[in-house]
Amino acid sequence: MLTVSLKKNESVDKAIRRLKKKVDREGVLKIVRQNAYYEKPSEKRLRKQKAARRNAARIMKMKAGR
Numbered sequence: 001m002l003t004v005s006l007k008k009n010e011s012v013d014k015a016i017r018r019l020k021k022k023v024d025r026e027g028v029l030k031i032v033r034q035n036a037y038y039e040k041p042s043e044k045r046l047r048k049q050k051a052a053r054r055n056a057a058r059i060m061k062m063k064a065g066r
Helices: 012-026 028-034 041-064
Strands: none
Touching: 012 028
16 A cells, blocks of 8 residues: 655645655556456466567567667
C-alpha cells in the first residue's frame, strides 16, 4: 500500500505529485489495468510469449549496436 504524508509547509499539490511518481514506479496502474477484465490462461501465455520475444529482440539489437 502506497502512502504519502505531508511534510511541514508542503502543499497538497506537491504531495499529489509525489504520490503519482510512486504509483508510476510501483506499476500500480499497470496491475489494475491487467485485472480490469478476465484473461484466459491461453491469452495470458501468448501475451507473455510476445513480451519475451520483444525483450529478446531488444537485447539482440542492443548487443548488435555495440
